Amino acid sequence: MGERAIAAEARDLVKDFDGKRAVDGVSLTVPEGSITGILGPNGAGKTTTIRMMLGIIEPSSGSRSLLGHDRPLEVAREVGYLPEERGLYPAMPVAEAIAFMGALRGLPLKEGRRRALELLKSRGHEDWAKQPIRTLSKGMAQTVQLLGTIIHEPRLIVLDEPFAGLDAINQEKLEQLIRDQAAAGVTVIFSTHVIAHAERLCERVAIIAEGKAVFEGAVDEARGRLRPIVHLRTRADDGPWRAALPASAKKLGGEWRFELPASGPEPLLRALIDGDAGIETLSIERPGLHDAFIAIAGEAAAREMGHVPSAEEAA
Numbered sequence: 001m002g003e004r005a006i007a008a009e010a011r012d013l014v015k016d017f018d019g020k021r022a023v024d025g026v027s028l029t030v031p032e033g034s035i036t037g038i039l040g041p042n043g044a045g046k047t048t049t050i051r052m053m054l055g056i057i058e059p060s061s062g063s064r065s066l067l068g069h070d071r072p073l074e075v076a077r078e079v080g081y082l083p084e085e086r087g088l089y090p091a092m093p094v095a096e097a098i099a100f101m102g103a104l105r106g107l108p109l110k111e112g113r114r115r116a117l118e119l120l121k122s123r124g125h126e127d128w129a130k131q132p133i134r135t136l137s138k139g140m141a142q143t144v145q146l147l148g149t150i151i152h153e154p155r156l157i158v159l160d161e162p163f164a165g166l167d168a169i170n171q172e173k174l175e176q177l178i179r180d181q182a183a184a185g186v187t188v189i190f191s192t193h194v195i196a197h198a199e200r201l202c203e204r205v206a207i208i209a210e211g212k213a214v215f216e217g218a219v220d221e222a223r224g225r226l227r228p229i230v231h232l233r234t235r236a237d238d239g240p241w242r243a244a245l246p247a248s249a250k251k252l253g254g255e256w257r258f259e260l261p262a263s264g265p266e267p268l269l270r271a272l273i274d275g276d277a278g279i280e281t282l283s284i285e286r287p288g289l290h291d292a293f294i295a296i297a298g299e300a301a302a303r304e305m306g307h308v309p310s311a312e313e314a315a
């Protein structure tokens, strides 16, 4: 990772609850200004890992550092945290609730109120400012809580399942907020069981399954663990070119699908052309994080994350 400063680091974090191991040796490196995802199915240990990193609970063993401190609570004012359980005072007006969350992290209330109005205005929500929390929809309340998470302009924000409960439009807005924060130099860590969010946003991911980090590193590296996939349609059904396809090639709905052989695309193309396969369509695709996740974390974890194999995959 060269010269890049590290904003957060976990080393071999372990947490036992009443003799049951919830987190079993998770390590994580979060470069400053990066967006890092913690991926895993429900109950994998994401929340427990986050709580240990923030210093909300103590690890059974292992260590962590946050913004250069071994005692994370010392830097609490520079951290924004959106917990999984979201709670706001129902009677509080929106702008007041946002300012209040900032005050908990050391921001003077007056400045918090000013910033809250500004933040709401910049998002076209100035009409929310005086509304009591109880009159908001769930998605609106979550947006308010998010604004409260960044109101004190933290250097690091940690969001536990921030996309859960948001509709597609608000999920997109949240993705943009996360990108804007990172572009401004803020480090972002978020947990999710939806791979697509991590794929679109993250530079690095930790994949957690049953308390263990089965992968930790760059998204590109996770994807790079799998070979590209070839999709091919030919006019000829058979011919000498078939020998160039790997034994594992499958024909699904008239289309061949197989991993690109280690020899690369050129010998394959030559065999198809010389063998008069009659190429109708041909694409070579890099696997997505989703496929990498299945390969790394296994089918069981993928199923728990709500992935239902398509008929083609199941074939």
Ligand SMILES: Nc1ncnc2c1ncn2[C@@H]1O[C@H](COP(=O)(O)OP(=O)(O)OP(=O)(O)O)[C@@H](O)[C@H]1O
Residues within 6 Å of the ligand: 017, 018, 021, 022, 023, 040, 041, 042, 043, 044, 045, 046, 047, 048, 049, 084, 161
């Ligand atoms: N305070 C606690 N006491 C006992 N067990 C706990 C406690 N907190 C978490 N666990 C257990 O630890 C395991 C990991 O839970 P954790 O909440 O960290 O998972 P998660 O990946 O965040 O999943 P989810 O998204 O469902 O919250 C679960 O089996 C959970 O029941």
